[in-house]
Amino acid sequence: MSKRLSHRELDAAARHYDGPYKPYDLVKELCVALVLITVLSVALAIVFSSPDEPPSTIAQWSRQMPVDFVTTAVNELDGTSGTAGYGPPYNHNGPGQHAAFLHLQKWLGVSHPIDTAADFVYQPLSTIPDVPQVKIATAAYQAAPAKTQAAWTTAYGNALAKASVGPGNTVKAPPGNYGPLPTMMGALLALAQSGGLDGDLLTSRQFYQTDYTKPLLFMADGGLLAARAQAQHLLGTQWGMMNETGSYPGQVWLWLYTFWYQISPYNSSANADLLVFLTMGVLSLALLLIPFIPGLRDIPRWVPLYRYIWRDHYRAQRRALGQR
Amino acid sequence: MTEPAPSPAAKQPAPSSWTARVREWGVRAMPPERLLPDSQPAYMSSWIYIFGVLTIASLTVIIGSGVVLGLKGPAWWHYTGVGHFFNSIHLWAVELFFFCMVIHLWAKFFMAAWRGGRSRTWMTGVISFLISIVAAFTGYVSQQNFDSQWIATQAKDGINATGAGAFFNVLNFGQMYSYHLLLLPVVVVGLVVAHILLVRRNGIVPPLPLSDLVKARPAADGGERAASQAR
Numbered sequence: 215m216s217k218r219l220s221h222r223e224l225d226a227a228a229r230h231y232d233g234p235y236k237p238y239d240l241v242k243e244l245c246v247a248l249v250l251i252t253v254l255s256v257a258l259a260i261v262f263s264s265p266d267e268p269p270s271t272i273a274q275w276s277r278q279m280p281v282d283f284v285t286t287a288v289n290e291l292d293g294t295s296g297t298a299g300y301g302p303p304y305n306h307n308g309p310g311q312h313a314a315f316l317h318l319q320k321w322l323g324v325s326h327p328i329d330t331a332a333d334f335v336y337q338p339l340s341t342i343p344d345v346p347q348v349k350i351a352t353a354a355y356q357a358a359p360a361k362t363q364a365a366w367t368t369a370y371g372n373a374l375a376k377a378s379v380g381p382g383n384t385v386k387a388p389p390g391n392y393g394p395l396p397t398m399m400g401a402l403l404a405l406a407q408s409g410g411l412d413g414d415l416l417t418s419r420q421f422y423q424t425d426y427t428k429p430l431l432f433m434a435d436g437g438l439l440a441a442r443a444q445a446q447h448l449l450g451t452q453w454g455m456m457n458e459t460g461s462y463p464g465q466v467w468l469w470l471y472t473f474w475y476q477i478s479p480y481n482s483s484a485n486a487d488l489l490v491f492l493t494m495g496v497l498s499l500a501l502l503l504i505p506f507i508p509g510l511r512d513i514p515r516w517v518p519l520y521r522y523i524w525r526d527h528y529r530a531q532r533r534a535l536g537q538r
Numbered sequence: 539m540t541e542p543a544p545s546p547a548a549k550q551p552a553p554s555s556w557t558a559r560v561r562e563w564g565v566r567a568m569p570p571e572r573l574l575p576d577s578q579p580a581y582m583s584s585w586i587y588i589f590g591v592l593t594i595a596s597l598t599v600i601i602g603s604g605v606v607l608g609l610k611g612p613a614w615w616h617y618t619g620v621g622h623f624f625n626s627i628h629l630w631a632v633e634l635f636f637f638c639m640v641i642h643l644w645a646k647f648f649m650a651a652w653r654g655g656r657s658r659t660w661m662t663g664v665i666s667f668l669i670s671i672v673a674a675f676t677g678y679v680s681q682q683n684f685d686s687q688w689i690a691t692q693a694k695d696g697i698n699a700t701g702a703g704a705f706f707n708v709l710n711f712g713q714m715y716s717y718h719l720l721l722l723p724v725v726v727v728g729l730v731v732a733h734i735l736l737v738r739r740n741g742i743v744p745p746l747p748l749s750d751l752v753k754a755r756p757a758a759d760g761g762e763r764a765a766s767q768a769r
Contacts, residue, residue, distance in 0.1 A: 224650070224653055225653050225654060227653075227654075229655060230744075231744045235580060236577060236582075247591045248595040251598075255596075255599050255631040255634060258633075259626030259627045260626075262626070264625050264629040264630075266622065266681075267683055269684050302698070303703045310698070311698075318699070319699055322703070325707075326703075326707060426710070427710060430690060430709045431691075431709065442684060443688050450692070454688075465674060467640065487696040487698075490696065498664075498668055504647070504652065505656075513647075515650065515746060520649055520650070520746050523648070523745075524581055526584075527580070527581035527583070528748060
């Protein structure tokens, strides 16, 4: 049994080989492998194709779920949405995740500043031309004391839980004292349903755009993406990190990342993402450094798979030695 | 009038030239017969050995299909049948790539393939695997469809938690597309080339010796270094 030999002896033995060789055509092997994989990839592409679910837009979201859209917008306005309280790298409103003394999220700071009230509500409303009521309502809201603003958003938020969808996909909330919010939110909803908000949230100082940070964060605060994801088994509780839409294999190589999110303490921790990344970092480092870790590097000697892999070699050696 | 042929001595660069030194170093480090040997140790006789070359073949198909998709632009595959077909080839080649790579990795683990001064070969392989995961991830978030929207909005929390979100913004399509098309493929290909050169330089790892056979023939494994296996 090779496990009786020390690691040093095994390492020394692997530095030398004076046994027989056999002809081997590496280039031919590569060409055959290339043809095989090409044929296999093309065949799988023909038979199974690939998923391509169209992306969601803010216009679709606001038309299909107007109450959810307005509720999200109110949360962006009063700073209670996920993005508003996220912390770095978007703002300073949350501590970010940490583990023991590691506050990596906080240390790296705010690199993509987002003020949800300004970016998702005030700025888009300011682009609506020729509607003085909207400008007056926005000015009134901004001029009101914080306590009054909070009273309006709380009352309107509660009312939205009982709101219904009116004609033209408008939102009908029960009567109450919501200040200028119904005017502001009605205008924002109309802007979103027209498709204007999709463009507004991409607007920056230049013509060409490739950064979807703002529209994606706004949509992720709402319910449409999550509803679609749940229907496509993509939620975290559905092992969603390694899945993709439809019945496709997805990123199966992420199974171990996904696994940690399913068990305690990861699935109940506010710092779950950092804990999972740290766990995977340690495991990846261990995988990388296996050659230097006693115990781990010895596992192959204890699992006799190598006897199967090199069975022809051992058989030939035994024959040469006159053993059975 | 013809020019006189240069003498053989004149053809040779001066021994002190940088070019000659680099060439001589390259030939010393990797003689052609070691780079492309036409024989292999007799113990290399299992089907498990083909998964390394199948991984390289998959990577070649990924790059080939990816070049076509890249040349046509990120939106092309959404509205043309040919584009969707190339995207499907790209996707399935990626699935085959990881399938073959993981089998190759586990096979090398159970062979303890880092023995005999081959730890760098193992480590370049593991790093290639880890970087490939990031490369595939940037591909998923560059698809410009619902998958990329959902994956990006979920993955941002993990990336941000590590602080990497400050310079690696998964919600920025342009940044992810650059990583996927250029930066990460260059790194993966570079690592794979380094891995292959190390395999060729050190040779494939000899079998774990069985102690009963070692006792019966204690000098069986003495002699030439496996690294100079090419004859």
